[in-house]
Amino acid sequence: MANVKRIHIEGEAPFNFYGGHPEVEKVLAQLNHPVMGIRIIWLGRGKVVPNEHGGRTSYERFIIQGEEAVRWEWADWVEKTFKDAGAEITQKDVIDLEA
Numbered sequence: 033m034a035n036v037k038r039i040h041i042e043g044e045a046p047f048n049f050y051g052g053h054p055e056v057e058k059v060l061a062q063l064n065h066p067v068m069g070i071r072i073i074w075l076g077r078g079k080v081v082p083n084e085h086g087g088r089t090s091y092e093r094f095i096i097q098g099e100e101a102v103r104w105e106w107a108d109w110v111e112k113t114f115k116d117a118g119a120e121i122t123q124k125d126v127i128d129l130e131a
Contacts, residue, residue, distance in 0.1 A: 034101045035130035039070050041111065044078040044091040045119035053117040059110050063096065070098035091120075099129065 050056040063072040075093040083089040096110065107126045115121060 034103045034106075035128050036099055036101050037104075037107065038099050038125075038127040038129055039097060039102070039107055040123065040125040041096040041107070041121060042094070042123040043114065043119050043121040044093050045114060045117070047090050047092055049114070049117040049119055053113070055113040056117045059113050068098075069100035070096060070102070072096045104128075 050060060060072065062068055063070060073095045075095065078091040078093040080088050080090045104126065107124070111121055111124055
């Protein structure tokens, strides 16, 4: 059984980071589920960087935050999944509220 955790993760993700990354789609589905106490909030345009195709890729800033009974590994999975899809995590805080 998981204790309730307070989650706060901030970062930037490429605008198209979910394409071709089924795990990202799973995370986003969970964060948008009506009974999940942790949500993702999109904050708008972040940096714009050159890409390997000669164009530019824009990043979107985000915060994942809230409280829910999840395992420590869940927050690690979210972080790894986003990073594997090209996102950059700038802050991650997980606090066990029942410890």
